[in-house]
Every structure is written in structure tokens, then in C-alpha cells.
Amino acid sequence: MRIALLSKEEYKEGSVKSYIEDLVGSLRNLFSSSTKVTIDTRIEDFNLSSKTLFALGIIVNELITNAMKYAFDEKSGGSIQVFLSKKESHVRLTIQDNGRGLPEDFALEEAKGFGLTLVKMLCQQVGGSYLIENREETGGTKSILKFKVKKSSA
Numbered sequence: 001m002r003i004a005l006l007s008k009e010e011y012k013e014g015s016v017k018s019y020i021e022d023l024v025g026s027l028r029n030l031f032s033s034s035t036k037v038t039i040d041t042r043i044e045d046f047n048l049s050s051k052t053l054f055a056l057g058i059i060v061n062e063l064i065t066n067a068m069k070y071a072f073d074e075k076s077g078g079s080i081q082v083f084l085s086k087k088e089s090h091v092r093l094t095i096q097d098n099g100r101g102l103p104e105d106f107a108l109e110e111a112k113g114f115g116l117t118l119v120k121m122l123c124q125q126v127g128g129s130y131l132i133e134n135r136e137e138t139g140g141t142k143s144i145l146k147f148k149v150k151k152s153s154a
């Protein structure tokens with residue numbers, strides 16, 4: 001697994017929007033040879049604790065890396081979208097691609113890779129739920145992480 005993490009001082013507590021957008025910017029550079037894959041973000045602006053930001057960063061890193069590694073043909077490319085929203089105290093992170101979808105025998109409970117195991121552990125750490133499924137309309141995969149924060153920040 002390749003890591004492009006941001007752990008600068010200014011992120012002790014801060015804007016989830018700038019943290020995730022900066023991270024996605026680093027990942028775009030890291031994967032810049034795969035020019036046919038676009039990564040778009042739509043991220044609401046609110047603050048989270050550094051602990052939660054750090055966990056989200058690892059999760060976003062792993063899920064984008066997986067999409068880059070498995071979802072697309074080198075020639076045809078595709079798109080990855082990262083959405084993050086908050087309604088009252090409920091935060092939802094969605095990362096989706098329009099690639100080939102999960103292998104037929106895939107089962108999240110039995111996922112053997114280190115990456116998704118880590119994603120599940122980090123979701124537990126933030127007290128959230130995680131699922132990954134195939135998208136019926138467009139093809140590809142969709143990961144959804146939901147967790148709750150206190151009203152002001154996590």
C-alpha cells in the first residue's frame with residue numbers, strides 16, 4: 001500500500017475539506033502517470049479532531065489506491081469521486097469509482113488484503129460503520145463510511 005499522508009502541525013484540529021483536498025492532491029501527483037483517471041471531490045467544510053482526520057486520511061488513501069490499482073483498464077481510464085457531508089452530527093464519506101467492480105468471490109468479512117482490514121479497523125476506531133458494494137447503475141464500486149461526531153467537532 002502506498003501512503004501519501006499529511007500530518008503537519010496545522011492539522012492538529014482542522015478543516016476536513018482542506019485536509020482531504022490536500023491529500024487527494026498528493027494522490028493525484030502520486031498517480032499522475034495514470035492520466036486517464038480523474039479524482040473529483042465534493043467535501044463540506046467543517047472541523048474534525050486530528051485523530052479523526054488522520055483516520056479519514058488513511059481510509060481515503062487506501063480506497064483511492066485500491067481504485068487506482070484494481071478498478072480500471074490502463075487504456076480506458078475512468079473516474080473516482082470522493083464525497084463527504086455532515087447532517088447534524090452524522091458524517092458520511094463516500095468514495096466511488098466507475099471501474100470493473102469487485103471480484104465475484106469478494107466478501108468484505110473475509111477480505112484478505114491488509115488495506116480493507118485496516119479501513120474496517122479505523123472505522124471501528126471512529127465509532128462508525130463501513131460497507132463496500134458494487135454500483136448497479138454505473139458499474140464500479142462504492143464505499144460508504146458513516147460515523148457520528150459531537151455537534152462542534154469530533
Ligand SMILES: Nc1ncnc2c1ncn2[C@@H]1O[C@H](COP(=O)(O)OP(=O)(O)OP(=O)(O)O)[C@@H](O)[C@H]1O
Pocket residue numbers: 001066067068070071097099100101102103106111112113114115116117141
Ligand atoms: N475499487 C476496487 N475495484 C475493484 N476491486 C477492488 C477495489 N477495491 C478493492 N478491490 C478488491 O478487493 C481486494 C482487497 O482489497 P485490499 O485493499 O484489502 O487488499 P489489496 O489492495 O489487495 O492489498 P493491500 O491493500 O494490502 O495492498 C483487492 O485485492 C481487489 O481484488
Ligand SMILES: [Mg+2]
Pocket residue numbers: 001062065066113114115116
Ligand atoms: Mg488495498
